Amino acid sequence: MRSRRLEEQIFKGLMIASLTLVLVVLAGIIFITIYKGAPALTLSMLTETPKGGYYLGKEGGIANAIVGSLYLGLGASFCALLLSVPVAFGLQKEYTGWRFASFTKLVLDVLWGIPSIVYGAFGFVVMAYFGLRASLLGGIIVLTLLMLPIMVRSMEEVIRTIPLELKEVSYALGTTRIETTMAVVLRQALPGMVTAVLLAFGRGIGDAASILFTAGYTDYIPRSLFDPVASLPLAVFFQIGTPIPEVQERAYASALILLLIVFVVSIVSRILSHRFSKHIVR
Numbered sequence: 001m002r003s004r005r006l007e008e009q010i011f012k013g014l015m016i017a018s019l020t021l022v023l024v025v026l027a028g029i030i031f032i033t034i035y036k037g038a039p040a041l042t043l044s045m046l047t048e049t050p051k052g053g054y055y056l057g058k059e060g061g062i063a064n065a066i067v068g069s070l071y072l073g074l075g076a077s078f079c080a081l082l083l084s085v086p087v088a089f090g091l092q093k094e095y096t097g098w099r100f101a102s103f104t105k106l107v108l109d110v111l112w113g114i115p116s117i118v119y120g121a122f123g124f125v126v127m128a129y130f131g132l133r134a135s136l137l138g139g140i141i142v143l144t145l146l147m148l149p150i151m152v153r154s155m156e157e158v159i160r161t162i163p164l165e166l167k168e169v170s171y172a173l174g175t176t177r178i179e180t181t182m183a184v185v186l187r188q189a190l191p192g193m194v195t196a197v198l199l200a201f202g203r204g205i206g207d208a209a210s211i212l213f214t215a216g217y218t219d220y221i222p223r224s225l226f227d228p229v230a231s232l233p234l235a236v237f238f239q240i241g242t243p244i245p246e247v248q249e250r251a252y253a254s255a256l257i258l259l260l261i262v263f264v265v266s267i268v269s270r271i272l273s274h275r276f277s278k279h280i281v282r
Contacts, residue, residue, distance in 0.1 A: 033259055037252035045253060050219040055239065057246035062254055065235035067221050069258070071136055072231055073205035076143035080151050080204075081197060083144070088155035088193075089185070094167075094177050105156070111149040117209035119146050124213040137225040139215025146210050147200035154199055158192030159185060191273040198269040202262050208233035232258040 045061040054060035091101045123142035132138060162185055170180040208231070216228030217238070232254055239251035 030259070033252060033256050036249065037254075037256035040246075040249035040253040041256060045250065046257070049221065054219075055242060055244075055247055057244045062230075062232070062235050062250070062257070064219055064221050065230040065232045065254065066257060066261075068136075068215075068229040069205050069232040069261070071222065071229060072139050072143055072211065072215060073201055075136075075140040076147055076204050077197060077201045079140060079144040080147040080200060083148055084151035084155055084196075085193075087152045088159060089181055091152075091156050092159060094181075105153070108149040108153050111145075112153060115209070116146055116207050120210040120213050123210070127214060133226075134214055134216030134228050135226045136215060136222045136229040139211040139229060139231075140225075142210045142214045143204045143207065146207060147204045150203055151196050151200040154196030155189070155193050158189045158196065161192070162188045194269050194273050198265060201265060205261065206233055206258060208237055232261075 042061075044059070046066065047063055048059075048061035049064045050062070051058065051060035087104075090096055091104060093101070096104075119142050123138060123145075127133070127138050166184055166188065167180055170184045175183070211231055212234065215231065217230050217234050218228040219230070220227075222229045235254045236251045236258070239247050239254060242248065
């Protein structure tokens with residue numbers, strides 16, 4: 001009995017220590033970003049594009065990177081959502097066999113673990129083959145591929161948690177599989193699917209390696225899908241690498257803006273999840 005209690009206390013202590021470590025690291029990241037980025041954050045930095053000599057400490061802002069990140073993140077999230085929803089539902093046993101679903105899940109898990117630079121290299125090779133240059137469209141396509149396995153696997157796990165009894169009751173009322181999926185399963189899984197979209201959006205908008213060669217970088221706001229586009233992660237990368245202290249401070253301000261975007265999206269997703277949760281049968 002004493003050994004069991006001792007074992008329980010040890011594992012409880014390990015869990016508390018792990019949780020504390022994660023919270024301390026997270027708090028440290030947020031604190032350093034705010035501490036070093038807030039003093040350099042100005043209105044002109046949010047509303048202006050880089051001017052001549054911006055990366056030498058002169059006037060200008062990163063409005064191009066803010067707008068570009070939103071274009072890339074929202075565009076890729078929308079494309080990945082259109083592909084992920086039917087795939088996630090198609091992996092359920094009502095539509096596919098067990099072996100095919102298991103193989104597909106394995107492939108998605110492998111794709112989830114592939115480094116983003118590999119996606120960027122793949123996109124660059126394909127674009128070079130077709131004679132395409134770095135553009136907003138190329139960045140959206142590569143980010144869609146990056147976000148797709150995250151979104152599909154997250155949604156699939158949410159759908160699996162829906163009680164089987166709900167489906168059986170729906171079938172007993174004479175509905176088809178499609179009707180049950182749309183009227184029952186989709187409504188029950190909606191809060192979790194919103195969280196899956198947020199998870200993928202956070203991964204996409206904060207990634208730099210995959211869009212380095214596919215989206216490019218520019219000091220201007222793109223006017224079409226075929227124009228190069230800037231992004232906040234690359235803005236941080238380019239600014240933090242300069243030897244000028246003023247520009248390095250702007251890099252932390254850019255990171256702070258990116259952090260605030262993710263924070264706002266998280267709040268909105270929580271509100272939507274809470275609103276959709278009233279339809280869930282517990």
